[in-house]
Amino acid sequence: MRHPLVIVLCVGTLCSTPEAAPMEKLADKKTCGDEECSYVLSMATALEDFIAPDCRFINIKKEQKVYVYSKLLPQEGAGVFWSGSVYSERYVDRMGIIGYFPATLVKETLRFRDDTVELPATSLDFSCA
Template sequence: MTLILLVILFLCLGVAYPGVTGIFMDKLASKKLCADEECAYTISLARAEDDYNAPDCRFINIKKGQLIYVYSKLVKEREAGEFWAGSVYGEQYEDQMGTVGYFPSSLVSEQYVYQEANKTIPTT
């Protein structure tokens, strides 16, 4: 009886959640600037000058006044915008802390530079 219920459950889940297919997303840049080879160390602390709503999962939402740890800076290509990668900082933003994503560099001002981003790393 238990086996039959498990099979039925498995079949129902298979119908409800068919095979996952990926969506191709263009690369934002071919290179990024980091403080280390893994882009794990914080480059700077920035403050959001305006709100930003993430258009897809590669980006993070930011609210005006939020502090953001910056880990890498994409090298601008052609007519693309300049994006940085970072995570939101502060107790009032606990639900977003630890999520790293891109945001437009034009919407933030660097408050404090911890170390220079002098390593050029290819993006993946």
């Protein structure tokens, strides 16, 4: 009789996997360099510091380089956000983390791709793990 209880506890608590927390959608569409948004669109330089308000965003320091992977197409009354990853020898521990930031925060300094695809933004684009 003890074995079924142990299995129930394991299934109900210890063996559960965390799910991504759904967050508010920032846009319905985005532009990317390819269907998977894996190509870098451009390089930008931060004009000021930005502190991420939640896990969908990244922290950026003034003058830090940012690789831009996608650009959200704004909804009426919403801000313009891009997604990217920071680059800096000083902040090497943050490289590779992709998140959103206000497009007005950066100045695009180098474009890698002019040919882009427009894709629908899904709830996965705005989930926190």
